[in-house]
Amino acid sequence: MSSTGIVVMGGSGRMGRMLCQLIQENDATHLVGVTEAPGHPWAGRDLGEVTGGAANGVPVTDDPIEVVSRAQAVIDFTTPAATVAMTELTAQARAVHVIGTTGLTPEDIAVIDRAAFHATVVRAGNMSLGVNLLTQIVAQVAGALDADYDIEIVEAHHRHKVDAPSGTALMLGEAAAQGRGVELDAVADRGRDGMTGARTRGAIGFHAIRGGDVIGEHDVIFAADGERITLRHQATDRSVFARGALKAALWGQGKGPGAFDMLDVLGLK
Numbered sequence: 012m013s014s015t016g017i018v019v020m021g022g023s024g025r026m027g028r029m030l031c032q033l034i035q036e037n038d039a040t041h042l043v044g045v046t047e048a049p050g051h052p053w054a055g056r057d058l059g060e061v062t063g064g065a066a067n068g069v070p071v072t073d074d075p076i077e078v079v080s081r082a083q084a085v086i087d088f089t090t091p092a093a094t095v096a097m098t099e100l101t102a103q104a105r106a107v108h109v110i111g112t113t114g115l116t117p118e119d120i121a122v123i124d125r126a127a128f129h130a131t132v133v134r135a136g137n138m139s140l141g142v143n144l145l146t147q148i149v150a151q152v153a154g155a156l157d158a159d160y161d162i163e164i165v166e167a168h169h170r171h172k173v174d175a176p177s178g179t180a181l182m183l184g185e186a187a188a189q190g191r192g193v194e195l196d197a198v199a200d201r202g203r204d205g206m207t208g209a210r211t212r213g214a215i216g217f218h219a220i221r222g223g224d225v226i227g228e229h230d231v232i233f234a235a236d237g238e239r240i241t242l243r244h245q246a247t248d249r250s251v252f253a254r255g256a257l258k259a260a261l262w263g264q265g266k267g268p269g270a271f272d273m274l275d276v277l278g279l280k
């Protein structure tokens with residue numbers, strides 16, 4: 012079986028480092044190159060050397076064109092601007108683009124979806140099996156309960172996280188809204204503050220905690236008079252996201268253009 016060549020974007024980041032290690036350890040994959048932000052101190056150097064070991068021939072670059080042209084997949088956990096810019100290159104190279112980046116605007120997503128006419132794109136705010144399974148459970152519970160059950164989504168992440176609500180919280184909110192047969196945009200109530208008035212019936216509330224080294228925790232609460240159901244996911248190791256992304260990169264080989272998510276990859280649809 013031939014090895015799949017992968018480019019990791021943002022190779023010095025929390026997710027980037029983990030992905031580089033996973034790809035190098037996997038017999039079915041090899042690392043073609045690593046990209047970093049323009050002017051990053053790792054750019055122009057060898058990945059082995061910048062990570063404190065011997066040179067391993069994997070280039071780190073802030074000019075992704077050449078490495079992407081040699082790759083079958085690009086795994087991207089970076090920033091919305093970097094992700095949107097990459098869509099043109101992955102479409103040209105016909106490389107599978109696995110996108111874990113969160114904080115994307117509707118306009119960003121429209122650009123990504125247009126690129127998916129030419130490339131295989133797998134995008135998810137959370138690449139873990141557990142969260143993707145939880146979205147289905149949330150939809151089922153939300154569909155079984157009426158609006159007497161107030162839905163609140165509480166998420167916690169490390170102090171470095173820059174976007175809120177998290178991509179996962181939004182996935183869970185979408186699932187709850189879908190279960191209820193409503194549009195999330197019409198019912199979302201994000202981060203209350205001040206004289207908010209009483210809770211709106213049918214609203215889906217979002218709350219974000221930021222602190223320390225929390226990897227990612229999400230509670231979906233269904234609160235009624237006299238009882239409360241809490242569905243919880245706790246990530247205890249970032250490798251759950253990295254393993255999901257790698258699975259997506261391999262799953263996408265030979266799939267042809269289209270916009271997919273982790274439910275497609277995991278066969279949960």
Ligand SMILES: NC(=O)C1=CN([C@@H]2O[C@H](COP(=O)(O)OP(=O)(O)OC[C@H]3O[C@@H](n4cnc5c(N)ncnc54)[C@H](O)[C@@H]3O)[C@@H](O)[C@H]2O)C=CC1
Pocket residue numbers: 020021022023024025026027046047048049051088089090092093110111112113114135136137138139178252
């Ligand atoms: N979908 C999922 O399962 C998960 C998604 N994420 C998301 O992934 C993103 C990254 O998370 P972290 O790794 O924690 O962040 P991080 O800040 O540690 O890493 C981001 C990396 O991207 C690099 N970067 C910025 N601009 C770039 C460019 N133009 N080209 C190449 N690299 C560039 C940065 O220099 C940095 O090394 C966030 O949006 C986060 O929410 C994180 C974990 C799981």
Ligand SMILES: O=C(O)C1=N[C@H](C(=O)O)C[C@H](O)C1
Pocket residue numbers: 113136137168172176177178179180226227228
């Ligand atoms: O930034 C993170 O760290 C994470 N981001 C994703 C999100 O926004 O939900 C996934 C995970 O929770 C970790």
